[in-house]
Amino acid sequence: MTNYVAFNAQRAIDYVSTLIESKQCNFFDSGQTLSAYEFGDGNLNLVFRITDEQNNSVILKQALPYARCVGESWPLTLDRARIEAQVLLNHGAICPTYTANVLHYSEIQALTILEDLGNLQILRTAQNNAEQFPKLAQHVATYLSHTGFYNSDFYLTAQTKKALVSQFTNPELCQITEDLFFSDPYIEHERNNYPKQLQNEVDAIQKNNALKLEIAKLKANFLSNPQTLLHGDMHSGSIFVDCNNTKMIDPEFGFFGPVGFDIGSFIGNLLLNYCAQYGHIEDFVARRNYQTHLLSCIVDTYSLFEQQWLELIRTKTTDESLAPVGYAQYFMKNVLQDAVGYCGAELIRRTIGLAHVSDIDSISDENARLTVQKQTLALGEQLILNAQACNNKEAFFSLLISQLN
Amino acid sequence: MTNYVAFNAQRAIDYVSTLIESKQCNFFDSGQTLSAYEFGDGNLNLVFRITDEQNNSVILKQALPYARCVGESWPLTLDRARIEAQVLLNHGAICPTYTANVLHYSEIQALTILEDLGNLQILRTAQNNAEQFPKLAQHVATYLSHTGFYNSDFYLTAQTKKALVSQFTNPELCQITEDLFFSDPYIEHERNNYPKQLQNEVDAIQKNNALKLEIAKLKANFLSNPQTLLHGDMHSGSIFVDCNNTKMIDPEFGFFGPVGFDIGSFIGNLLLNYCAQYGHIEDFVARRNYQTHLLSCIVDTYSLFEQQWLELIRTKTTDESLAPVGYAQYFMKNVLQDAVGYCGAELIRRTIGLAHVSDIDSISDENARLTVQKQTLALGEQLILNAQACNNKEAFFSLLISQLN
Numbered sequence: 091m092t093n094y095v096a097f098n099a100q101r102a103i104d105y106v107s108t109l110i111e112s113k114q115c116n117f118f119d120s121g122q123t124l125s126a127y128e129f130g131d132g133n134l135n136l137v138f139r140i141t142d143e144q145n146n147s148v149i150l151k152q153a154l155p156y157a158r159c160v161g162e163s164w165p166l167t168l169d170r171a172r173i174e175a176q177v178l179l180n181h182g183a184i185c186p187t188y189t190a191n192v193l194h195y196s197e198i199q200a201l202t203i204l205e206d207l208g209n210l211q212i213l214r215t216a217q218n219n220a221e222q223f224p225k226l227a228q229h230v231a232t233y234l235s236h237t238g239f240y241n242s243d244f245y246l247t248a249q250t251k252k253a254l255v256s257q258f259t260n261p262e263l264c265q266i267t268e269d270l271f272f273s274d275p276y277i278e279h280e281r282n283n284y285p286k287q288l289q290n291e292v293d294a295i296q297k298n299n300a301l302k303l304e305i306a307k308l309k310a311n312f313l314s315n316p317q318t319l320l321h322g323d324m325h326s327g328s329i330f331v332d333c334n335n336t337k338m339i340d341p342e343f344g345f346f347g348p349v350g351f352d353i354g355s356f357i358g359n360l361l362l363n364y365c366a367q368y369g370h371i372e373d374f375v376a377r378r379n380y381q382t383h384l385l386s387c388i389v390d391t392y393s394l395f396e397q398q399w400l401e402l403i404r405t406k407t408t409d410e411s412l413a414p415v416g417y418a419q420y421f422m423k424n425v426l427q428d429a430v431g432y433c434g435a436e437l438i439r440r441t442i443g444l445a446h447v448s449d450i451d452s453i454s455d456e457n458a459r460l461t462v463q464k465q466t467l468a469l470g471e472q473l474i475l476n477a478q479a480c481n482n483k484e485a486f487f488s489l490l491i492s493q494l495n
Numbered sequence: 496m497t498n499y500v501a502f503n504a505q506r507a508i509d510y511v512s513t514l515i516e517s518k519q520c521n522f523f524d525s526g527q528t529l530s531a532y533e534f535g536d537g538n539l540n541l542v543f544r545i546t547d548e549q550n551n552s553v554i555l556k557q558a559l560p561y562a563r564c565v566g567e568s569w570p571l572t573l574d575r576a577r578i579e580a581q582v583l584l585n586h587g588a589i590c591p592t593y594t595a596n597v598l599h600y601s602e603i604q605a606l607t608i609l610e611d612l613g614n615l616q617i618l619r620t621a622q623n624n625a626e627q628f629p630k631l632a633q634h635v636a637t638y639l640s641h642t643g644f645y646n647s648d649f650y651l652t653a654q655t656k657k658a659l660v661s662q663f664t665n666p667e668l669c670q671i672t673e674d675l676f677f678s679d680p681y682i683e684h685e686r687n688n689y690p691k692q693l694q695n696e697v698d699a700i701q702k703n704n705a706l707k708l709e710i711a712k713l714k715a716n717f718l719s720n721p722q723t724l725l726h727g728d729m730h731s732g733s734i735f736v737d738c739n740n741t742k743m744i745d746p747e748f749g750f751f752g753p754v755g756f757d758i759g760s761f762i763g764n765l766l767l768n769y770c771a772q773y774g775h776i777e778d779f780v781a782r783r784n785y786q787t788h789l790l791s792c793i794v795d796t797y798s799l800f801e802q803q804w805l806e807l808i809r810t811k812t813t814d815e816s817l818a819p820v821g822y823a824q825y826f827m828k829n830v831l832q833d834a835v836g837y838c839g840a841e842l843i844r845r846t847i848g849l850a851h852v853s854d855i856d857s858i859s860d861e862n863a864r865l866t867v868q869k870q871t872l873a874l875g876e877q878l879i880l881n882a883q884a885c886n887n888k889e890a891f892f893s894l895l896i897s898q899l900n
Contacts, residue, residue, distance in 0.1 A: 243718045248673050249666040251718070256661045261654040268653055273816045302819040309816055310826070313648045313656070316719050411678045411714050414707035421715070 094155070094168060094199060099126040102138040102150050105199070115194050115203070118142045126150075134166060134342070139206060147208065148193060152201040153342070167262045168200035170342040175202045176257065177344035180319055181237045188233040190330070190339045207330040207337050214326035217363045218449055220371060220380045227387045229336035230329070230356060231394035234321075238349050239402040241319035244412055251346075255316045260345040263322070264312075267343060271435055272309035275443045276302050284442040287460050291467050292442055304474045308431045316346030324352040325436075325447070326359040350428025353395055357429065358436030358470075360384050360391075362449050364494065365465045369453030381494075388490070392429070392483055396422055427477050430486050434473030437466045469493050499560075499573060499604055504531040507543040507555050510604070520599050520608070523547045531555075539571060539747070544611060552613065553598060557606040558747070572667045575747040576605035581662065582749035583607070585724055586642045593638040595735070595744045612735040612742050619731035622768045623854055625776060625785045632792045634741035635734070635761060636799035639726075643754050644807040646724035649817055656751075660721045665750040668727070669717075672748060676840055677714035680848045681707050689847040692865050696872050697847055709879045713836045721751030729757040730841075730852070731764040755833025758800055762834065763841030763875075765789050765796075767854050769899065770870045774858030786899075793895070797834070797888055801827055832882050835891050839878030842871045874898050 097105065103124045109115040110122075118124070122142040130137030135154060141147040153171040175195035182189040194203040216223070239245055241254065274281050276296055284292060295301060321328070322343030330337040364384045371377035403418040440447050441463050450466070453459040472493050480486040502510065508529045514520040515527075523529070527547040535542030540559060546552040558576040580600035587594040599608040621628070644650055646659065679686050681701055689697060700706060726733070727748030735742040769789045776782035808823040845852050846868050855871070858864040877898050885891040 243715060248670055248718055252664050252666040252669070256664050259657050259661050261657040264657070265653055276816065299820050302816075303821045303825070306817050306819050306822040307825065310648060313653055314721050316721065409678075411681065411707075412711050414711050415704050416708045417711040420708070420712065 096154060097136055097138065097150070097152050097199075097201070099128060099138060102126045102128075102140055102152075105201075106140050106148070106150065106203070109194060109203075117148055117193050117203075118146060119144075134170070139208065147206040149204045149206050149208075150201055151204060152199065155200075170260070170263050171195075171200035171202060172197055173258060173260050173263070173344050174340065174342035177319065177321065177341035178202070178204075180241070180254075181233070181321070181338070181341070184240045185233050185236045188229050188336050188338055189237075190337050204339070207339070210330035210332045210335060210337060212327055213329040213331045214359070214363070214448060216331060217326060217360075217384075218366075218370065218452060220367070220376075222380075222383050223331045223333065223336070223387075225334060226329075226331060226336055227390035228394055231391050231398060233336070233338055234324075234353050234356070235395050235398035235402060237321075238318045238352070239399060239406065241346075242317055242349070244403055244407045244409065247408070251316075254319065255346045258319055258345050260322070260343065263343045264345055267322070268309065268312065270443050270445060271439050272305055272312065275439045276305055281444040282442055283444055283446065284463070285456075285460065288442065288463055288467070291464060295438065295442070295467065295471065298471070301471055301474055304431060304477065305435065308428070308435055308474075311348050311428060312351065312432075315348040317349045318346060320344055320347045320349075320352050322347070322352070324355040324359075326356075326363065326449075327447075348428050348432075349399075349425045350430075351432050353392065353425075354429035354432030355436050357388050357392065358433040358440070359447070359449075360388050361433065361437060361469060361490075362440055362447050362466060365462045365469065366447075366449035366453060368462050368465070369450070369455060369458035385490070385494070389487055392426075392486070396426070396483055399425070423481060426480055426483060426486060430473050430477035430480050430489075434470040434475075434477065437470030437473070441466045441470070501559060502541060502543065502555070502557050502604075502606070504533060504543060507531045507533075507545055507557075510606075511545050511553070511555065511608070514599060514608075522553055522598050522608075523551060524549075539575070544613065552611040554609045554611050554613075555606055556609060557604065573605035575665070575668050576600075576607060577602055578663060578665050578668070578749050579745065579747035580607045582724065582726065582746035583609075585646070585659075586638070586726070586743070586746070589645045590638050590641045593634050593741050593743055594642075595742050609744070612744070615735035615737045615740060615742060617732055618734040618736045619764070619768075619853060621736060622731060622765075622789075623771075623775065623857060625772070625781075627785075627788050628736045628738065628741070628792075630739060631734075631736060631741055632795035633799055636796050636803060638741070638743055639729075639758050639761070640800050640803035640807060642726075643723045643757070644804060644811065646751075647722055647754070648814065649808055649812045652813070656721075659724065660751045663724055663750050665727070665748065668748045669750055672727070673714065673717065675848050675850060676844050677710055677717065680844045681710055686849040687847055688849055688851065689868070690861075690865065693847065693868055693872070696869060700843065700847070700872065700876065703876070706876055706879055709836060709882065710840065713833070713840055713879075716753050716833060717756065717837075720753040722754045723751065725749055725752045725754075725757050727752070727757070729760040729764075731761075731768065731854075732852075753833050753837075754804075754830045755835075756837050758797065758830075759834035759837030760841050762793050762797065763838040763845070764852070764854075765793050766838065766842060766874060766895075767845055767852050767871060770867045770874065771852075771854035771858060773867050773870070774855070774860060774863035790895070790899070794892055797831075797891070801831070801888055804830070828886060831885055831888060831891060835878050835882035835885050835894075839875040839880075839882065842875030842878065846871045846875070 103126045110118050110120050126138045126140040128138050136152045138150040153168050156165050178192045191205040321341040328340045364381050367377050407413050476489055508531045515523050515525050531543045531545040533543050541557045543555040558573050561570050583597045596610040726746040733745045769786050772782050812818050881894055
């Protein structure tokens, strides 16, 4: 095997051909002519679709040694390809239905070959088109509760969990989150990205000590609370969907962190889309209908997530000392409060930080876009400031409804 | 270098001679005749004192591949010798005055050579003789606050800290604590060790769901809160003292855990001695005087510990996002509540769990011993149940005084 080299389409074909002809993989028949093209729109990776003569296809994803959006000035470890493949394998073993299937992984080339999910849509794209997915809530709740529980102290022995925590130590990608999520939006920073018309709102956020105090708690919790193996980047661009299927992809930010982070990020993205619809769906009733669908999705996801977690704790906990009456409720209350806080932080950082969402950026009318951005900032703030008052999920839903009406 | 072999005195001499004659170490002059004897009273290690002709001496501590108290049936990783040496080196770099000095470490032989602190006393032995150490509180507070702060998220970059968390992953020794501290005392377990006259009290503890709920929280926090590099075994047998000096030894249980654990364990041991004095000092006034000294030592240690932590956070925090007004107070309130809980857990596990303390076991009068044991159990329970109500250190001190009077 050669050293790492960034692939082009021909190299991708050659690599896959070698795997097939040497019988290391069997996702294509041997002797086929393969074709390939690169279509990644991410910032950190090359993504190729490789197709055989029968139109069978796989995805080859290769990590670049730098962040593509910033150029080679932001070098990034290739180890994230290992993290991504190993998180997919871990989560896939627990929850194969909702996790993209890994067909091959090469540490040297920092690449993973995955099932082609091109028959599905990226959730964000679909939601920008106001499409509805009635099974999404149940699928996401099942994925997050099961991968969360089976990687937690409730289920794993302490020794196994400590080994996994080391295996999934992901310092460089965690640092991106630590910076972009918890630091940049709350200070003047060149990486921040917002229109000058939001300067008053940004100033208010950056001077709001009560808000920054809650962000400090959320950051410290992100840094030092290895409760479970997170996906780490649970936004609407990491989820493939159709009416019947949901598949999580791209867990290269995976690490052991607080259970509330993934579910909070996911709900934050639904709320970003909720707010953005003001700039997409002109008809008030149609908009209201779609927003109501999103709100139902949030309520269902969180309710099922919590219900499944509680059921897993009740029936599958292996550590008797974590089983006293009331501990599961105490644990899940903290998960909720964390989730509400992280959800709020996602709203703020996607509005004024480096990495935006197309839900908002694709709004063509500038005034509408500003209105949406002011709403996501205000909502984010209220969620962060009131997270600790959410003693149960109903309080969270009431808070949401009061802020969104 | 040969493979691991458990030493006897002659092998210890041969090993040190080779180090000296090959000039790998210079703590003895070359050409000296050395003598050695083993005097360890611990359960996990061999400890030799090696002396040259001028009566210079060093301590050679070698890990055994099993727990000596249980015999070879409880195998234990030799990696704990690495952990111990590396914690001493880490803490010694931050706080050399109060950390035993490492002169040599061998991974293969699982041994560390340390400065000989035989001119000092073990704190537990001295306190059993009612000796007072006016500088102990300040020294312990300084050691815990400085080693704690400089290994925390306030000071380290996230990437450096994650590397240290992996380096100090200590699954086997943590499991001993997880079992003996948080599990065994709260269930029927063959490792538990208490007189049948305490059966009613033990039954009450093991049926007290409110207590077990708090223990579950403390255990989960111990498992998943890598705030700083702890000593991990801060009892009175891990501290050498005289009037002017304090030296921490034996951090083989070191790992990244909650800041409150070490200070809580230390205070728990002072309280064990406080209670035990009922069986040692007959004269009421003399006993009261010594107990008052111990209580002062607790108050001073915690007050200085907190004051130094706050000062370090204020002046040395490198992560601006952990600097909002109020965050340090929030952090230290949680440390206090953790410390009170761990302190209570130490009282209970040292009374009914496997590992006792000589403070109590050396009480010859059985009735006096039982009285003390009932007091440590009751005090431990009250500390655990009221830990979350300790919003500041004064509340903790008031709680202590109300329970001890």
